[in-house]
Amino acid sequence: MSASDPKGNFKPQDAPRYDDVLQCMRCGFCLPTCPTYALTGRERSSPRGRVALARAVAEEKLEFTEAVKEEAFFCLDCRACTTACPSGVRAGEVMEICRSQAHAFYPLGKAGKAFREFILRKMLPSPELMETSMLPTRLYQRLGIQWLVRHSKVLKLAPEWMAKAEGMLPDLEKPLRTQLPEVVPARGEKRGRVAFFLGCVMTLMYPGVSRQTVRVLAHQGFDVVTPAQAKCCGAPHLSEGDRETARSLARFNIDLFLSHDVDAIVTDCAGCGAALKEYEEILEEIEDHDRLALFRSKIRDISEFLAEKGLRTEGMRQVKTTVTYHEPCHLCHAQGISSQPREILRRIPGVELREMSESSWCCGSAATWGLKYSEESRQVLERKLGNARQTGAEILVTANPGCQLQLAWGVRETGQKQEVLHLMELLGRAIPD
Amino acid sequence: MISKAAIAHLQEKLGEKNVYHEKEDLLVLGYDSTPGVHHLPEVVVYPTSTDEVIAAMEIARREGLAVTPRGSGTGLSGGSVPVKGGMVLCLTRMNRIVEVDEENLTATAEAGVVTLDLFNAVAAKGLFYPPDPGSQKISTLGGNVAENAGGLRGLKYGVTRDYVMALKGVLADLSVVSTGGKSVKDVAGYGFKDLLVGSEGTLGIVTEITVKLIPPPQAKRTILAYFGDVRTAGEAVSRIIAAKIIPSTMEIMDRATINCVEDYVKIGLPRHMAALLLIEVDGHPAPVAEEAEAVRRVLEQVGAAEIHVAENAGEAASLAAARRTALSALARVSPTTLLEDATVPRSRLAETFAEIERLADKYRLKVGTFGHAGDGNLHPTVLCDERNEDEMKRAHDFYFELYDQVLAWGGTVSGEHGIGMAKKEYLARQIGEGGVRVMKRIKRSFDPDGIFNPGKIFDEGDSSTRPHVEEGFRVSE
Numbered sequence A: 001m002s003a004s005d006p007k008g009n010f011k012p013q014d015a016p017r018y019d020d021v022l023q024c025m026r027c028g029f030c031l032p033t034c035p036t037y038a039l040t041g042r043e044r045s046s047p048r049g050r051v052a053l054a055r056a057v058a059e060e061k062l063e064f065t066e067a068v069k070e071e072a073f074f075c076l077d078c079r080a081c082t083t084a085c086p087s088g089v090r091a092g093e094v095m096e097i098c099r100s101q102a103h104a105f106y107p108l109g110k111a112g113k114a115f116r117e118f119i120l121r122k123m124l125p126s127p128e129l130m131e132t133s134m135l136p137t138r139l140y141q142r143l144g145i146q147w148l149v150r151h152s153k154v155l156k157l158a159p160e161w162m163a164k165a166e167g168m169l170p171d172l173e174k175p176l177r178t179q180l181p182e183v184v185p186a187r188g189e190k191r192g193r194v195a196f197f198l199g200c201v202m203t204l205m206y207p208g209v210s211r212q213t214v215r216v217l218a219h220q221g222f223d224v225v226t227p228a229q230a231k232c233c234g235a236p237h238l239s240e241g242d243r244e245t246a247r248s249l250a251r252f253n254i255d256l257f258l259s260h261d262v263d264a265i266v267t268d269c270a271g272c273g274a275a276l277k278e279y280e281e282i283l284e285e286i287e288d289h290d291r292l293a294l295f296r297s298k299i300r301d302i303s304e305f306l307a308e309k310g311l312r313t314e315g316m317r318q319v320k321t322t323v324t325y326h327e328p329c330h331l332c333h334a335q336g337i338s339s340q341p342r343e344i345l346r347r348i349p350g351v352e353l354r355e356m357s358e359s360s361w362c363c364g365s366a367a368t369w370g371l372k373y374s375e376e377s378r379q380v381l382e383r384k385l386g387n388a389r390q391t392g393a394e395i396l397v398t399a400n401p402g403c404q405l406q407l408a409w410g411v412r413e414t415g416q417k418q419e420v421l422h423l424m425e426l427l428g429r430a431i432p433d
Numbered sequence B: 001m002i003s004k005a006a007i008a009h010l011q012e013k014l015g016e017k018n019v020y021h022e023k024e025d026l027l028v029l030g031y032d033s034t035p036g037v038h039h040l041p042e043v044v045v046y047p048t049s050t051d052e053v054i055a056a057m058e059i060a061r062r063e064g065l066a067v068t069p070r071g072s073g074t075g076l077s078g079g080s081v082p083v084k085g086g087m088v089l090c091l092t093r094m095n096r097i098v099e100v101d102e103e104n105l106t107a108t109a110e111a112g113v114v115t116l117d118l119f120n121a122v123a124a125k126g127l128f129y130p131p132d133p134g135s136q137k138i139s140t141l142g143g144n145v146a147e148n149a150g151g152l153r154g155l156k157y158g159v160t161r162d163y164v165m166a167l168k169g170v171l172a173d174l175s176v177v178s179t180g181g182k183s184v185k186d187v188a189g190y191g192f193k194d195l196l197v198g199s200e201g202t203l204g205i206v207t208e209i210t211v212k213l214i215p216p217p218q219a220k221r222t223i224l225a226y227f228g229d230v231r232t233a234g235e236a237v238s239r240i241i242a243a244k245i246i247p248s249t250m251e252i253m254d255r256a257t258i259n260c261v262e263d264y265v266k267i268g269l270p271r272h273m274a275a276l277l278l279i280e281v282d283g284h285p286a287p288v289a290e291e292a293e294a295v296r297r298v299l300e301q302v303g304a305a306e307i308h309v310a311e312n313a314g315e316a317a318s319l320a321a322a323r324r325t326a327l328s329a330l331a332r333v334s335p336t337t338l339l340e341d342a343t344v345p346r347s348r349l350a351e352t353f354a355e356i357e358r359l360a361d362k363y364r365l366k367v368g369t370f371g372h373a374g375d376g377n378l379h380p381t382v383l384c385d386e387r388n389e390d391e392m393k394r395a396h397d398f399y400f401e402l403y404d405q406v407l408a409w410g411g412t413v414s415g416e417h418g419i420g421m422a423k424k425e426y427l428a429r430q431i432g433e434g435g436v437r438v439m440k441r442i443k444r445s446f447d448p449d450g451i452f453n454p455g456k457i458f459d460e461g462d463s464s465t466r467p468h469v470e471e472g473f474r475v476s477e
Helices: A018-022 A035-040 A047-058 A066-074 A080-084 A091-105 A110-123 A127-142 A145-152 A160-168 A200-205 A207-219 A235-240 A243-258 A270-282 A289-298 A302-309 A339-347 A374-390 A401-414 A423-430 B004-014 B023-027 B050-063 B115-123 B141-147 B192-196 B230-242 B255-265 B285-302 B313-333 B346-362 B389-408 B424-446
Strands: A192-197 A222-225 A264-267 A299-301 A321-325 A351-353 A395-398 A419-422 B043-045 B067-070 B087-090 B097-101 B106-110 B164-170 B176-180 B205-212 B219-227 B249-254 B275-283 B306-309 B336-339 B366-372 B377-384
Touching: A018 A047, A018 A091, A035 A374, A047 A066, A047 A091, A047 B023, A066 A091, A066 B023, A080 A091, A091 A235, A110 A127, A110 A235, A127 A200, A160 A374, A160 A401, A192 A207, A192 A243, A200 A207, A200 A401, A207 A222, A207 A302, A207 A423, A235 A243, A235 A270, A243 A270, A243 A289, A264 A270, A264 A289, A264 A302, A270 A289, A270 A299, A270 A401, A289 A299, A299 A302, A302 A339, A302 A423, A321 A339, A339 A351, A339 A423, A374 A401, A395 A401, A395 A423, A401 A419, A419 A423, B004 B043, B004 B050, B023 B043, B050 B067, B050 B087, B050 B164, B050 B205, B067 B141, B067 B205, B097 B115, B106 B115, B106 B141, B115 B141, B141 B205, B164 B192, B176 B192, B219 B230, B219 B285, B219 B313, B230 B249, B230 B275, B230 B285, B230 B346, B249 B255, B249 B313, B249 B346, B255 B275, B255 B313, B255 B366, B275 B285, B275 B313, B285 B306, B313 B336, B313 B366, B313 B377, B336 B389, B346 B366, B346 B377, B346 B389, B377 B389, B389 B424
Parallel strands: A192 A222, A192 A264, A264 A299, A321 A351, A321 A395, A395 A419, B043 B087, B067 B087
Antiparallel strands: B097 B106, B106 B205, B164 B176, B164 B205, B219 B275, B219 B306, B249 B275, B249 B366, B336 B377, B366 B377
């Protein structure tokens, strides 16, 4: 702790940097971009208000109260405010750090703590454990219990989030991780060699999407290496305020991926991409800077990568359809990737892109936020679905599994006639076998 | 100090969700966008109708609380900061657009309507509400009226005052006043409406506003020019006006700002240039094309180093990119951004830039200047760190001396941000002791007990109204 970086009423471990909160000039440009401010009209639930609360804690004008904790978790961490901020304040990240403070100030009860630690420290870091844990869920679907549960409406009796979580489940296939070959060779004229970072949600919930991503990369002329030992990117840990585990996962993945000689490390999950790009910051004080910079320089979202290399469209099949595009927060706001997915969409033969209004407004999924605040999440989702509906497009395209789960659930629940696809699924349809 | 009973009473009248009194809420409702000022209110209320405004004020009067109106808190002179604590009356939940009258070309909206929302609502009917303050995406009409906000289009289209036709509001004696109307002409008695516009919430609470609308321009052309020295840029501005062309926008940026923008977005701006001018002409297509050509000719004649004329909307957007990014680029350089709005007669533009440069050197400060060249309205922006007391002192001295010169040239200490608490001493220099005395008498005739937004515009000799003082947290158990 120093005079220039006072921690005030924060715990010294993982506290917001004072400079980061001081940077806010309170212009309010973030207010119209914040979904929680739009919902509540309450300043403390806005980015400017949240940063001011953090500053008050640092300046010892406020204890780290329950309300501060509440705001840290009520923030969607959608980063729309980061995009809007003239002075470069990252309120979402300040709130992420406050979540970790919240756990220090308000430790969970024994059972809660054990459960949280089991999920964040045992299960998520282990691909094998996660695969095993999904087995009952797959059986649940296979054996028709899901059909029974959905039709008998027994979940109406359970807490709301549980019914929603159940309703969001896509049809599960076998996890992709165990099926994907270590190396998938390039097709046609070879353009390079990339590593594919297969995210947890992708392999478990959307193996079909990532299968297409690998197919696309190969078709575009890249050898695709998928290291099966890769661990969770750490995004859930950052979001839940467990920065320690996030750091150890980050170090593991850096070692693993830098051991491969590849031009780029590509992911099709915006959440993973954003987290991987943040390794440089969360490890700033403990890792070698050159290694961090090297790793950072290789990370690409799939659309970013394809736009950069130029999409080869020769021999692609026509996909005659109209689409609209929902921008994942962790793609457009956290990574600044907004034009690239659209560029890809426009280049797919036969596809007509119809822009929706507020395309970069959050869908209300936001990791576990959508389950914790299910009513608020429903309102945010309604706004999004309305905008998507107005375009009259046949397909609603996005580029992140969290959004895809939420949007697919939303259209199912409301009977909206739109197919929800990941950009790579759509692109996959254009690629000949 | 507010009593528990009063809070309960407010909750009963306005609904529990429209009354905040917890520390975490109060802490974030006692600031606006003005650096260094922050005071805590004792209670914050969000009325949803004029009747609720009256109800809240009745309780405030009984409790002896000062009442400070607030919109979205984007002001740049501390207008909505509750210097004396008391009640902050936040109007953001009075946000209905009451009507758009296409026959009379007016729109009527509650004070909490966001400026851009009104713009969009009237645009949907093919009409145009021109005032466009920098914070239009979130600033409220009520706040715009209170501060008489300007914007980029001020040169051709004027500022908020030029569009206000009628106001409805609540006075200190709890009576409702309606002033002005939809009649284009109205000379009945004193112009109350004009007194209320720009009164910064010191005379009454404006709850409803009727504004004038105009047909939107059909076409627009964008021109960007670079200059090797600021004097030439200043000359270009004067010569364009002298050629009887009134651009809708004529924005200027100095070398420091150009370099900050280039550092930030790397779009290939020429770093060695002393200034850039972004000019837009709008109106009917034929005259617009002629005016664009005439502007280009003037720029050539004065010897602009580079001239770019946009051929289409895409090019126009890319020409405007640097100006659009100016504030972001400057604000990133340092923790604290002091944004002022010194304004001079257009003909003094080049001299003002020279003076700013001289003073920045003298006080060893990093200053970037951009602004509305056509209006002579500049934003000399000091990039500093509020933790550095010496630097803050020098920044203060910088503005003090700059304003001396601005006033000597017949300029004003505020073109569009208002006086608030930040510029009281400057105002006294501009209008003199006599001027301040008259203003105080006007204030007293509207608000004899001084309950509305105390401590703004002029000093009332009360030590608690000095700026840069952060008050402790006060609320009774």
